[in-house]
Amino acid sequence: MENVTGFSPLTNLELSCIRRCADGRNDAEIAAEYALAATEVTSLLSIVRMKLKCPNRLSAIAKAARLGLLAN
Numbered sequence: 001m002e003n004v005t006g007f008s009p010l011t012n013l014e015l016s017c018i019r020r021c022a023d024g025r026n027d028a029e030i031a032a033e034y035a036l037a038a039t040e041v042t043s044l045l046s047i048v049r050m051k052l053k054c055p056n057r058l059s060a061i062a063k064a065a066r067l068g069l070l071a072n
Helices: 011-024 027-034 038-052 057-064
Strands: none
Touching: 011 027, 011 038, 011 057, 027 057, 038 057
């Protein structure tokens, strides 16, 4: 279900992953922080891109920033 901003809400883990990605961490670094496999982080970030309707990671980070999602 979409919210008033026009995209499906992100889970806490999805938000954490996109925030770490915005900080410049790669999938392996994020995975180590959350005890996940790097492929799981890649999948989570793909879901974030889908939910934000963005074609790539950089545009997802930019959109998340515009929407105020990167603030802790």
